[in-house]
Ligand SMILES: *Cc1c(COP(=O)(O)O)cnc(C)c1O
């Protein structure tokens with residue numbers, strides 16, 4: 001019995017292509033590709049209990065790299081990829097935190113946060129990148145002529161690609177919008193030895209150029225236009241249900257920019273449904289920054305297509321995207337999950353980040369967008385107080401020091417933000433009396 005997966009057209013044009021082939025779009029309609037799995041073969045291999053037991057066993061006792069969150073689901077991700085070609089940093093298997101303090105505060109006492117930023121390069125991008133770079137390594141071993149792998153990035157994709165590329169010793173090129181990524185994000189690919197090109201444009205401008213380069217064959221494209229990324233990212237949804245004892249929550253909320261991640265959540269859910277590991281779908285909420293909200297606009301207007309917008313500067317810099325590549329995928333995910341789209345202002349995301357931090361979290365601005373949207377949906381009754389809500393925390397707050405420093409210095413006026421929960425340090429002379437007084441004040 002052999003498991004099989006291949007690229008197929010998302011819109012259903014005939015034809016399948018090996019996952020080792022360099023192909024990003026459907027040759028017939030130029031639309032997006034999807035990774036198709038032979039679900040019947042998976043069903044024949046194990047029943048639902050068999051898969052649950054296998055995944056649980058690997059979570060506890062899997063040997064590296066099958067101990068990783070992604071590769072513990074090897075058969076569901078890239079079944080034909082030999083284990084010796086897996087390029088892993090032990091990604092995934094992050095904590096599903098019970099955020100009781102913040103949950104009570106925002107009217108969702110059953111709030112949980114999936115801490116995807118607690119990973120090797122500090123963002124959930126590791127989950128997709130391990131699959132893509134592993135497949136590249138495998139393709140090269142089979143004789144593929146791939147000289148370099150490249151991406152356009154708002155910061156986290158390039159950090160992940162550069163680290164996995166360095167692990168596999170594959171050359172990496174990254175295009176970044178100059179001045180629009182955090183210091184931590186910029187230094188990550190530099191340190192990993194990638195060729196870092198900072199362009200005088202925004203993410204959408206970088207994305208347009210990298211697609212041309214990929215089409216010319218200059219490099220292999222690592223953006224989530226490449227459906228391999230989705231296959232790794234979908235495992236976070238499998239992990240969430242696994243941590244809940246193979247049960248789906250009521251809601252999953254995630255910050256959304258290029259929209260690959262939202263679709264990945266749906267893909268993970270759909271496979272678990274088809275193979276009987278869960279018996280119902282949660283509702284998805286895709287959370288956007290008000291300043292970069294093409295999906296929200298389409299959703300609010302009831303459109304069936306997403307029109308590109310010019311993304312304005314947002315503190316949620318990783319989702320400052322006006323022309324999302326995976327828009328058709330996201331619309332599909334929303335329809336299949338009775339999903340909703342919400343948006344958060346700069347003020348709302350800044351304040352909830354500060355409130356979340358005061359309950360012991362340390363959230364990145366994108367996670368803050370998702371939390372602000374969850375609070376809104378709780379307030380307007382879309383989410384019920386006893387709903388089990390999982391917010392995907394996409395990056396580690398430590399990558400966004402500038403955002404937090406500026407908030408607590410009340411220096412975010414350029415984003416129209418008033419720091420209502422400011423907590424600046426007090427500067428004092430080194431005198432016992434002054435210190436004592438400051439503590440009791
Ligand atoms: C990439 C990214 C997102 C958005 O994911 P998309 O697939 O682009 O929608 C959200 N948060 C962070 C921190 C990211 O790096």
Ligand SMILES: [Zn+2]
Nearest residue numbers: 009013026029
């Ligand atoms: Zn097609």
